Amino acid sequence: MSTEPAAAEGHPGPADTDAPRAGQGAEATGPEEAAAEEGAGAPDPADTDDGADADAGAPAAEPTAEGEGVSEAAAEIAAQRELQERIAQRKAAKEGPIAAGGKLSGTAADLLAAVRAVESGERPAAVFSEPAPAPRKVVAEPVRRAPAAAPTGPAEPTAEAVDAVRALLAEGGAPASLAAPAAATLGEGADSALRDDPWQLLRIPGVRPEQADGFARALLGAECGPDDERRGRALTVWLLEQAAVAGHTALDAPLLAEALGKRAVPDPGEAVQSAIAEGDALVFQDALEEPPGGPARAPESTQETAAQDGSQDGDEAERPVRVLVGLERYALAEESLADGLARLVNSLSKDDSSQALADWEPAAAAAAGSTAELIRAAAGHGLVLHTGAEAARAEPAALVQAAARLGLRVCAAAHSVDGRRRLAEHFGPGAPEGTAVTVSGLLSGTEGPGRDRDGALAVDLLVVLDAPQLDVETAAMLAESLPDGARLVLSGDPSVLWSAGPGRAFADLLAARVCPQIASRTPDPGPVGELVSGIGAGELNEVAAPGKEVVIVPVRDAAEAIHRAVQLVADSVPRAIGVPSEQTQVITPGHGGAAGTRALNAALKERLNPGPGRFGGFDPGDRIAYVPAPGRTVPGRVVRADADGLHLDCAGTPVVVSQDAVERTVRHGWALTAHQAVGLRWPAAVVVLPGDATQALSRPWVYTAFGRGERHLSVVHGADTALPRAVAEVPAKPRTTRLQTLLRAQVPPTQ
Known part of the structure; x- marks a missing residue:
């Protein structure tokens, strides 16, 4: 590694070193602080990884300038809503509904008893006995699905409803700006709902518990107290939502109770039970895996306990379990994902697999190394995992081309528009139209092969790249949308940052080992590739960079870091x-x-495109980051602005953002966070590591940030020893999920 690419300008004078800590510097210690977690999927206005700026609301999607009736993001949201309704109907058919506020019985009551037992330190009785793994079976007749309904956006609240909520907010001393989102979130009769339960204000994006408490005190007066059942129930849901922002699909019951206690809830157990009884949350009891050589040992932080069914034989060993509480939305999505993946695994018969292996063998024989292994694995299995870095994307691309030559309906989806472009480069100009798409475009129907009359995607093989970016809901939609007999290949780099939304589907699948896993042996080339590969292994190595492919620029403080970053972008990198x-x-x-x-x-902006920012802080020519939905960042440029809104050019696609949505969905884009940059690559990257943000560093963060440059990487280094320590000692923050447990109950491990 060398120093700067070219002669540097003079250093600025010393600046104040007591700079405020970066917004993402604080480490989350519980669900109440989940928005500050480095791995958070917080849908911040126009971003998803700045905990300090996190907002629980998803920015509204804007229509494109192409005149479509519904934007891609709106279509995706509608598809998510349709999937959730389908899952809910299926679950209701199996178990029957529980009326809100009704008495619980049977399994639900037993689950509540399990929560009480965990809190009291007793051993709960087993509620769910873990079923034996289901044998692989052949699905003879495809599941028929109803055609997808036409996407529709959420109903806008009426002016009268907003006015009624605004009047109530004024009575309670809450900002009038919350009126429209409150009316939209709470629906018809929002003012009555808030008057009956003031803590429902916590459902509004961005509202904190102390603000909801103040609103409740103003409305209820002496009747307001910390022991109010409505307060405990609302805080339970809010904490679970904050946990989802941090990536968890559920929380350990003791951890949730502890967080409620910190919020002055006098009886956390009763608060959780009230939320469960009202249908606001679900409770689960999952058996822990028993490692070879002895029983599983539960982490102290989760206070997992051993559970034994009284009806079991006395000589049967106790099985350790953990009691989890989660929001129904993510619980149903995780169950749907497990069901869909198990269906894919079991839907190929042995005869079909044998015939496919024979048909695909010429293509595998013509390939080499891990590409040949991937082709053979996809031929014989309904679900395959593929791991590798940027250069390894050529392998799933070769698989898609081989399947297309066999006459199969194929499609490959990437996380971002840039990822789609890089994927299409592997196919060349002869690839059929719609072969390379984005995941969001595929699910919304704006890209790809479309759906058949049953509502399933019209594909025989779907390859999804950037698989670590799949949150549990998106992954569930993909699995649910595939027809029986189709093959799904999930490919990605397991070392990058996880998804913005809750869940860690790809990592859970790798850990569950329920399908073949092909590890690429194609390394990324050059000094940047060598450096990033070492980081993935926990080593920050010095690499030879004769062409100044990797440059380290030491700085003393934040002011100097900004000065040197601007110099690199505007002068040194272009010149050298x-x-x-x-x-x-x-x-x-x-x-x-x-x-x-x-x-x-x-x-x-001052150096590269100075201007007054007369269009909501933007000028024509500004680089921007447009976020149509949480977790999706689309780089672009400002073209112009008029009465319709801000006109953008996003990777060649014209987009118009209305004036009232600009602040929520558009940021300047010369500088991004690593979460925004996941799935994107540029010819050169300048990574700034200020000293006031060292607590935000982790191995996945450094790996992701350093890997965004294709030809050149400059590191403006003010983090001192925090950088090598993060690479060597700080792994990804864990996420609590249930996918492994659900999968292993349906599909036996293959390894």
């Missing part, structure tokens, strides 16, 4: 490396702080 400023991306840990994206974007 030959990469223009518009193809160089700055990446930093968070939005806030002295060298966060806000400060860097202001400095870069």
Whole structure:
């Protein structure tokens, strides 16, 4: 590694080193602080990884300038809503509904008893006995699905409803700006609902418990107290929502009770039980896996306990379990994902697999190494996992081409528009139209092969790249949308940051070992590839960079970091490396702080595209990051602005963002966070590591940020020893999920 690519300008004078901590610097210690977690999927206005700026509301999607009736994001949201309704109907058919506020009995009552037992330190009785793994079976007749309904956006609240809520908010001392989102979230009769239960205000994106408490005190007066059942129930749901922001699909019951206690809830157990009884949350008791050589030992932090059914024989060993509480939305999505994946695994008969292996063998023989292994695995199995970095994307692309030559209906989906472009480059100009798509476009129907009359995707083989970016709901939609007999190949780099939304579907599948796993042996080339590969293994190695492919720029403080980053983008990298400023991306840990994206974007705009920002802070030519939905960042440029809104060019697609949505969905884009940059690559990347954001660093963060540059990487290094320590010692923060347990109950491990 060398120093700067070119002669540097003089250093600025010393600046104040007591800079505020970056917005993402604090480590989350519980569900009440989940929005500050590094792995958080917080749908922040126009971003998903700045905990300090996290907002629980999803930004509204904007229509494109192509005149479509419904935007891609709106179609995706409608598809999610349709899937959730289908899952809920199926679950209701199996178990029957529980009336809100009704008495619980049977399994539900037993589950509540399990929660009480965990809190009291007793051993709960087993509620769910773990079923034996289901044998692989052949599904002779495909499951018929109803055609997808036409996407429709959420109903806008009437002006009268908003006015009624605004009057009640004024009575309670809450900001009038919450009126429209409250009316939209709570629906018809929102004002009455808030008057009956003021803590329902916590359902509004961005509202904190202390604000809801103040609103309740103003409305209820002396009747308001910390022991109010409505308060405990609302806080339970809010904590579970914050846990989802941090990536969890459920929380350990003791951890949830502890968090409620910190919020001055006098009886946390009763609060959880009330939320369960009202249908706001679900409770699960999952058996833990028993490792070879002895019983499983539960983590102390989760306070897992051993459960034994009284009806079992006395000589049967006790089985350790954990009691989890989660929101129905994510619980149903995780169950649907497990069901869908098990269906794919079991839907290929042995005869079909044998015939496919014979048909695909010429293509496998013509390939080499891990590409041949991937082709053979996909031929004989309904679900296959493929791991590898950027260069390994050629292997699933070769699989898609081989399947297309056999006459199969094929499609390959990437996380981002840029990922779709890079994938299409492997196919060449002869690939059929719609072969390379984005995941969001495939699910919304704006890209890809479309759906058959049963509502399933019209594909025989679906390859999904950037699989670590699949949150549990998106993954469930993909699995649910595939017809029986189809093959699904999930491919991705397991070392990058996880999805913005809750869940870790790809990591859970790798750990569950219920299907073949093919590890690519195609390394990323060059000094940048060598450096990033070492980081993935926990080593920060010095690499030879004769062409200044990797450059380290030491800085003393945040002011100098900003100065050197601007210099690199505007002068040094274009002059010494030959990469223009518009193809160089700055990446930093968070939005806030002295060298966060806000400060860097202001400095870069002043140097590269100065202007008054007369269009909501933007000028024509500004680089932007457009976020039509949480977890999806689309780079682009400002074209113009008029009465219709802000006109953008996003990877060649014109987009119009209405004036009232600009602040929520558009940021300047010269500098991004690593979460925003996942799935994207540029010819050159400048990674800024300010000293006030060192707590945000982890091995996945460094791996992701350093891997965004194809030809060149400059590191503006002010993190001192925090950088090598993060690479060596700070793995990804764990997420609590149930997918492994659900899968292993239906599909036996293959290894």
